[in-house]
Amino acid sequence: MTFVDIQKLTEALVANGPYAQLSFVESTGSTNADLLADVDAPAWSVRLAAHQSAGRGRMGRAWSAPRGSQLIASVLIRPEELEHVGTIPLAVGVALCDVIPRATMKWPNDLQIEGKKLCGILAEARFGPEPTIVIGFGLNVSLQRADLPVPHATSLILEGIEFEPTTLAEQVLRAVHARLRQWETGAPELMRDYRAVSASIGQRVRVELPGQPDLYGQVTDVLDDGRLRVRDAAGADQDLSAGDVTHLRLA
Incomplete structure (x- = not known):
């Protein structure tokens, strides 16, 4: 370039x-x-x-x-x-x-x-x-x-x-x-x-959280303050301000 x-x-x-x-x-x-x-x-x-x-x-x-x-x-x-x-x-x-x-x-x-x-x-x-x-x-x-x-x-x-x-x-x-x-x-x-333009909303994801077990679920929203909302396997919404997100593909 x-x-x-x-x-x-x-x-x-x-x-x-x-x-x-x-x-x-x-x-x-x-x-x-x-x-x-x-x-x-x-x-x-x-x-x-x-x-x-x-x-x-x-x-x-x-x-x-x-x-x-x-x-x-x-x-x-x-x-x-x-x-x-x-x-x-x-x-x-x-x-x-x-x-x-x-x-x-x-x-x-x-x-x-x-x-x-x-x-x-x-x-x-x-x-x-x-x-x-x-x-x-x-x-x-x-x-x-x-x-x-x-x-x-x-x-x-x-x-x-x-x-x-x-x-x-x-x-x-x-x-x-x-x-x-x-x-x-x-x-x-x-x-x-x-x-x-979010590629994460609607995705099944694994979220690596500092000092906690990985969270698996589906992204349902990005809130106005920037937090990621993930619905976990129990159907509860988890609002995350930090974490490494991996988009999961169905086998």
Whole structure:
């Protein structure tokens, strides 16, 4: 993948908004960590990188990919209210689904196509006088089959989805801004739209819970606060805020 035209992207997204600033680095440990460490970064700052050497996913899992094979970006916001913080990755997931054809969301924050992971999303916070939240994602764009970190991953190229890198980056970042603004204002359509692109609702699942036995059941809903509702074998609803979900297929 030829990386994006940073000058063109900055002109499109910063000169007339909606972002305050955009920076790019060839390689860094983590774009999330970069923005969290920048105490002077204004709200709606964007950090892009061609490569991350210490990228992280949920539960501290490490991940990496060849240089230029992903759209790696982080966005910094300074929300006035911190209600429903857990739905921030869901909002970014909906934004990606707005742009990527056939994409759906596996709860809570995995963008996928037909069960194959296309992108992970991670939100991290710095609390203080002015709370800061940074949301990062790494969208697999030109990963080849030999580069896939796990067999159930995929990329835009492998799925036959055509894109122009700078246009794709602009579309994704505009969609992310729009969906995060919905999150900030509590717009009810955000979670409605998440449910519409959810690949988990209706699925039989196994949920690995920290320090507890695995839960088996069927996903019946994703609540407005982002929790997953699973109906267990006894017919009782379990509302989960964390856990690793595996979609089960009938034998």
